[in-house]
Amino acid sequence: MKINKYHWTFKLFSIFAIGIIAFVASCFSTPISGELVLFDLSIAEDATPEVVKRILMASDNPISEIKFEKGTYHFYPDKGFEKFVYLSNHGDLMTNTPFPIEHFRNLVIDGQGSTFIFHGVMIPFLIEESENITVKNVSIDWAESFHSEGVIVANDSVKKTFDMQISDEYPYEIRNEQIYFIKSYYEHSLGQSILFDPERNAIAYNTESYTGISTKGKINIQNNVNEIKYKYEHDGRAPEYKNIGVEDKLRVEELKPGLVRVYNHKKNMPPVGLVLIMKGEQGFNRVSPAFRVSHTKGFNGTNVNIHHAGGMGIIAENSSDLILDNFNITPSKGRMVSTTADATHFVGCSGKVVLKNCTFSNQLDDASNVHGTYQKIVDILGSNKIGVRMMHHQQKGFVIGQPDETLGFVRLENAFFPYEKSTIKSIEYINNRYQIITLNKKLPSDIQLGDLVENLDGYPDFLVQNCKIINNRARGLLISNPASTVIENNFFSTEMEAILFPVESGYWYESGNAANVVIKGNTFQDCQHGGKNRGVIRFDTDDDNKNIAFKNIKILDNTFNQFDNLILEITNIDGLLFKGNIITNSKTFNQLHNENPAIRIEASKNIELLENTYQGMAKQILETDASQPSLSFQ
């Protein structure tokens, strides 16, 4: 251990130490050194109990670094350290972890090239209320996956059936004509699904015309259910209510062991040779992210490979200065899929958030997602006090900010930016849907129930650099960030938008617009191949008005090598420079939406299109509404 200045400070203190001072000092001193703990392969069969034991001793016996002899370590949940977690954009659950990193400072966990194999529902790294934590040189995988895969081996478009071959890796059973995939600590139904193309190792071209497999439908028979009254706002989308009025419509029959026939799918029958990925019901199928970081200042993930997770690679909340370098999400073991949700996801994070030199591939949701939360004002409780409701069930338990952080009051139908600001005095957590916020000044005079609040300090300087974002479901980057965003020198090949900037208010209640964005030097290869009729880069608002939502956007020197027309789709922008970009046609796939222009602009101003090269196939390069009558593509 090196002796550092914090130690010397403490030593000087101790010269004058008497009881009371020692007591005070123990509250405020924060030595950054501690033991270097080395685990060897003797614990590899189930490393959980020994790792938990040592970490729980850290308050008495501090740790500076935990190293693992290089090798493969298994981690089981049975003796993991328990915690209830509210996880943004996941299910909330009582879970457990081998790494309960809570109230740590300056800790390095170094796998030294090891592979950690997890079993069942657990969170490998649970990092909370900590500072300067590094995890490096480790690969993370799960013995059994939280999704299941089936190869399409036959279909019948007349009888509307398709047949699926399911390997022994994905044990299943059929209950009441529904298929359930059974794992040792988990099970899932067919549920959410999408097609992968094994030849391309990517989401299948035009999967939208085949998937999701239609599993549920409305029921016919209810008695008096519509008379049920709710005193307060009620979230019918929440897992506990979502089955009301709904039943299974699909039917699954086993033809022989490992081969099943699926009836009653409503879209086109999936083509033979593609792989159907199934991950169970929305609201129940995100239970085990690989990293959960919350209320932490400084997290470094370096040389980390996440091959699977039952949820996101990393979900970070209310944290700052998060640097992911060579932090990769890639599948293993011949699986089509890596993580079953986003590779990375940042809610209410600030300072710097950096993704560099990363590969995000084959995950079942965005490569990254950055936003805050809108919380709805449901009670005015005093001159400076409001009761707020968490609107989306995957935001339950989220605390919007810390004392002295700036809240904006928002009424989205009037403006996408706050109509007034204040700072937080305190937040009283009542329950996962309801908190009481006291502000440092009086409430706005024209405040209305139903207005939203967002944390204006909860947005980062976001940098995505030298990353490869490929073969995954959904977007590349989904960004609601009014601070600043730089996206440069990346390679995108995504089945939906490569980059989407939304202002979203009605469903997810994910706050933030976008300003100060630079998208530079990236290559976009055949994005939107999943089949949706949307641009490769897209700015969009839920609210259909002409108010400005996005400001100061620069899209420079990128290459769009696309099979289809629509490259840039924007609305509600003030200030966009689209310059030096090259748009070619890849001819990789047949065009799906050949009626589209290359660029579509609505309700925007101060738009410049300069020095771009167009070699695509759109009949009309630029389509604008009345907001930009004289704009031309250059």
Added chain:
Amino acid sequence: MKINKYHWTFKLFSIFAIGIIAFVASCFSTPISGELVLFDLSIAEDATPEVVKRILMASDNPISEIKFEKGTYHFYPDKGFEKFVYLSNHGDLMTNTPFPIEHFRNLVIDGQGSTFIFHGVMIPFLIEESENITVKNVSIDWAESFHSEGVIVANDSVKKTFDMQISDEYPYEIRNEQIYFIKSYYEHSLGQSILFDPERNAIAYNTESYTGISTKGKINIQNNVNEIKYKYEHDGRAPEYKNIGVEDKLRVEELKPGLVRVYNHKKNMPPVGLVLIMKGEQGFNRVSPAFRVSHTKGFNGTNVNIHHAGGMGIIAENSSDLILDNFNITPSKGRMVSTTADATHFVGCSGKVVLKNCTFSNQLDDASNVHGTYQKIVDILGSNKIGVRMMHHQQKGFVIGQPDETLGFVRLENAFFPYEKSTIKSIEYINNRYQIITLNKKLPSDIQLGDLVENLDGYPDFLVQNCKIINNRARGLLISNPASTVIENNFFSTEMEAILFPVESGYWYESGNAANVVIKGNTFQDCQHGGKNRGVIRFDTDDDNKNIAFKNIKILDNTFNQFDNLILEITNIDGLLFKGNIITNSKTFNQLHNENPAIRIEASKNIELLENTYQGMAKQILETDASQPSLSFQ
């Protein structure tokens, strides 16, 4: 507020007060007085937020008493104070309460005759880590019930169908031929069921031949599921696993709104005119007990009426000196059912536990249940350290004891009493299934993995006096208590045993045998009318051996006015005096098991039957095995 000695003590202290002393004093002074808080009917529409607000302020502004102006108050969960609770013999869940009584001393909550109506999943009174808490003069009910009722209006024993009329009070829908009952904050399937006889307002005579309705059965189609391996012991009965290999076999069809036909029931068709009570799947249907008391010294429930709860009336754990006086469980609103589980239930409780002057009627499980827990030794971690596993999923999270309490080491196949004792040094809670116990002395030399531990200090002096225990499902009293038990001057009319003393090890892992029991002056009226072939009073062990499990039992001066023969069924007792009892025949129902004797004795010694009167119909009054060859009924 009266000024009490604690206040004066504090005042004296304050004369000398300087910062550091004030700080220390604030840690150790425990004033018993505080504000008298009066709530009036202005909060009646939803009393939750105001009650929560005041209780959360109590650390700054202590409360001695909370009174309610007499009237009806509604309590909704939406703004209730949240807590995750592990509840013995219930489901574990993140719940909420209007009364978060945690770390209180000397608090009285006085309803002054009010009725509290609860809505949805919440725990009315959550009392933890407190001392001397009284709740009095209040009635508790739920707006919507956690069970549902259907009147049998037709049946067809050839086609094996029955028809049920369901009132608008119980909204339902049919999904995939299964019926679901929908409430505003809850839903349940048919699940666990039993018949009530509305003429008798009690469990139907011989309901066992009709119920439970057979809802589930084994599936036929599994692929590779039997190859799934578990590294550690695995609880296939836990809610998350119990559906593996199982599917719905019942079919429900709506004939017209409110009238449904049920197909595929395997037992006898329920008779017309009876009421089928349905409460959903075991493992999911106990979510809202009325009172949860844990780690509390001194609780008084006086003049309390609990008309309903989605679980027990009161579940008390690791607490002492609990006095329930005129604490009644009775149905309201024309419902057949009061609470959907036990009226009262005590786990690991000590000191005095008293039930007096209570009525426990129409609940869906025992009137009272007293026991500890057996936890299984799964790891030997050092000379004085063991890892233990919670075996039943409804014991998850249970901490077996406090430092210095006495643990017994038990190997039930050898003896029903501990083979060695030690005291607890500390318990480290790892997760809900796994804890590490450090003992004050070395482990027994012959300790084996698989041995059990029980807390020998976690049993009470249990008194049940002047109570009426009637019309409920299951037993009257289910007692595993080696301390002492007095049951006197009560009236029992239960569909299973009036009083059952088990030693149970293989399923529930509820610890305790019985010793020092007095059952005196009670009346037993037509117990066991549900149809099971068991005694009215029964001592039983799971383990089929001749070891002594029960000691020093006195059954004196009781009246058994029974329709059927079997009165007393005992095994493994050393020391029973059955004296001065009168056994008559009520002729209320036809006999179900007329081959039985009145008294059956196995594997026991020191049994005396004296001065009893037999006026029943058994051909043979006494049946004994070789353990008591010369015993006679007198």
